[in-house]
Structures are given as structure tokens and as C-alpha cells.
Amino acid sequence: MGAGMPDWRELETFLTLAEELHFGRTAERLHVSTAQVSQTIRKLERRIGVPLFTRTSRRVELTPSGRRFRADLEPAFTAVGAAVAKAVEAGRGVTGTLRVAFGDAAGGQLLAGVAERFRRRDPGCTVEFREVRPAEVLPWLRAGEVDVVLTGLPLPAPDLVAGPVLVRELRFLAVAPTHPFARRDAVPVADLARVTVLRCALPDLWLDEHAPGAEPRPRAGLQELLTLAGAGEGVLPVGAHIRRYYPRPDVAYVPLSGAPLLEWGLVWPSGTASARVRAFAEAAADLVREPA
Numbered sequence: 001m002g003a004g005m006p007d008w009r010e011l012e013t014f015l016t017l018a019e020e021l022h023f024g025r026t027a028e029r030l031h032v033s034t035a036q037v038s039q040t041i042r043k044l045e046r047r048i049g050v051p052l053f054t055r056t057s058r059r060v061e062l063t064p065s066g067r068r069f070r071a072d073l074e075p076a077f078t079a080v081g082a083a084v085a086k087a088v089e090a091g092r093g094v095t096g097t098l099r100v101a102f103g104d105a106a107g108g109q110l111l112a113g114v115a116e117r118f119r120r121r122d123p124g125c126t127v128e129f130r131e132v133r134p135a136e137v138l139p140w141l142r143a144g145e146v147d148v149v150l151t152g153l154p155l156p157a158p159d160l161v162a163g164p165v166l167v168r169e170l171r172f173l174a175v176a177p178t179h180p181f182a183r184r185d186a187v188p189v190a191d192l193a194r195v196t197v198l199r200c201a202l203p204d205l206w207l208d209e210h211a212p213g214a215e216p217r218p219r220a221g222l223q224e225l226l227t228l229a230g231a232g233e234g235v236l237p238v239g240a241h242i243r244r245y246y247p248r249p250d251v252a253y254v255p256l257s258g259a260p261l262l263e264w265g266l267v268w269p270s271g272t273a274s275a276r277v278r279a280f281a282e283a284a285a286d287l288v289r290e291p292a
Contacts, residue, residue, distance in 0.1 A: 101132040134200035196234035
């Protein structure tokens with residue numbers, strides 16, 4: 001007998017082929033190539049030490065050993081699959097609290113819609129909202145203060161996992177009404193090198209590249225940064241939604257031309273995502289896919 005126990009994929013491939021008796025249909029059901037099915041079966045036969053199928057140009061059949069193996073394996077395989085499905089279902093429906101953080105009013109409104117959908121799917125779970133300042137996003141996630149955060153992407157942190165992009169929007173500059181940029185229809189990205197650029201504490205790879213001298217304000221929240229921009233202390237790159245949610249007489253919003261779209265999504269610690277976190281991320285993706 002070959003060394004080692006068969007893995008789940010080998011057993012699943014064997015049982016599917018035993019049912020279909022056709023390599024092409026088996027490959028289609030498992031979403032793999034026909035060659036992969038053939039390779040997996042050969043590997044399983046080497047492990048067991050006997051042929052499980054006879055193959056001709058016209059047909060595929062189980063050998064006597066294959067039939068006995070199928071009869072012994074199928075009930076156990078089915079039971080394991082049912083146990084896994086039950087565990088996943090239980091995890092999705094466990095009562096408890098999912099702590100979700102957002103950074104501004106638009107994020108809070110989006111997550112409120114996600115939470116409504118999430119509660120319909122998982123009525124036993126409570127969603128707790130928390131407002132997070134930029135400097136708190138990484139510490140809160142790593143310390144377990146919150147389970148998931150809506151934030152800008154990409155967030156270059158190997159210990160965090162990002163879900164799908166939920167929102168893409170244009171970039172703007174928040175500037176004082178007396179700033180020369182305020183009289184323009186748009187500001188080219190290259191002009192960022194000639195002014196003081198304000199930024200929050202979160203990493204921003206695009207801003208690092210185009211405004212390497214940007215002044216981080218580690219403890220500043222959005223309103224404080226907008227106040228600094230309105231006071232002429234610098235210009236503040238923001239997403240387009242800020243214009244609608246934070247109109248201020250001391251701030252003008254000017255499009256930033258030549259900049260890529262700003263992306264937003266959910267982020268959570270790697271290796272700790274509960275079924276509830278995954279279900280919440282699924283609800284968010286479903287919500288933004290719906291036509292307006």
C-alpha cells in the first residue's frame with residue numbers, strides 16, 4: 001500500500017468519478033481539468049495499492065476493489081460532509097455580537113444597510129457599531145477591540161485580510177476657500193509636490209508615491225483634518241463622498257485629476273475570521289451589487 005492517508009480532494013474525486021463514470025463530467029462537477037481528475041485518481045490508486053477503475057477508450061468502470069472501497073467510503077464521507085456543513089451553519093447562526101467599525105458618516109450609513117441585510121440572514125447576531133479614528137484602525141483590529149473595519153484599500157498589513165472592494169470613488173482635495181487651488185476646475189496630481197499635503201495615520205501607498213512629504217497627523221480625526229485644511233495649514237486628499245457628508249463654509253472641494261479611484265472595503269485580522277465576519281462580508285458584497 002502507498003504511504004500516507006488520502007486527502008479530501010482525492011476521496012471526493014474518487015466518489016464523483018464512481019458516480020459519473022466519465023472523466024469529463026467529473027471534471028466539470030469539480031471545476032477542475034480532466035487531466036487533474038486523472039492525476040488525482042492515479043495518485044489515490046498508488047496510495048491504496050490497487051486499481052480502482054478500468055479505463056478504455058469507450059468507458060470507465062469500477063474494479064471489484066473500487067466497488068468495495070466505494071461501499072465502505074461513501075457513508076463515512078457523507079457523514080463528514082454533513083458534520084462540516086452543520087458546523088458552518090452553527091457558526092453562522094451563533095448568538096453574539098459582531099463589532100463593526102467605520103470612520104465617517106458615509107461609512108456608517110453603508111454599514112447600517114449591510115447590518116440590516118446581515119440580521120435578516122443571521123437574526124441571532126447583534127451588530128455593534130463603533131466610530132474609529134484613522135490612528136485606531138490597526139491597533140483596534142490587532143487588539144481584538146473590533147471584528148471588522150470599513151477602511152480604505154489596500155491596507156498593506158500582512159496580518160490583515162481585505163474583503164472585496166465595496167466602493168470606488170473619485171479623489172478630491174479639501175482646501176481653504178482662499179487657496180489658489182480653490183479657483184481651479186481640477187488639480188493635477190503633479191501639483192501635490194508644490195504644496196503641504198495633510199494626511200491621516202493610515203497607510204496610503206498612492207499618497208506615499210505622489211506626496212512623499214505629506215504631513216501625517218497620527219491622532220487627528222476627519223473633522224480635525226478638515227479644520228486644518230480650512231485654516232490653510234495644507235491640502236487634504238479625500239474621497240468624493242466627503243463633499244456630500246461634510247459640507248463646510250471654510251472648505252472647498254476640488255477634483256484631483258490623474259489620480260486612481262479611491263477604494264473602500266472591509267478588513268479583519270487574518271486567521272481569526274469567524275463565520276459571522278464572513279457572512280457580514282458576503283452581505284456587504286451582495287448589497288453593493290444590487291442595482292440602485
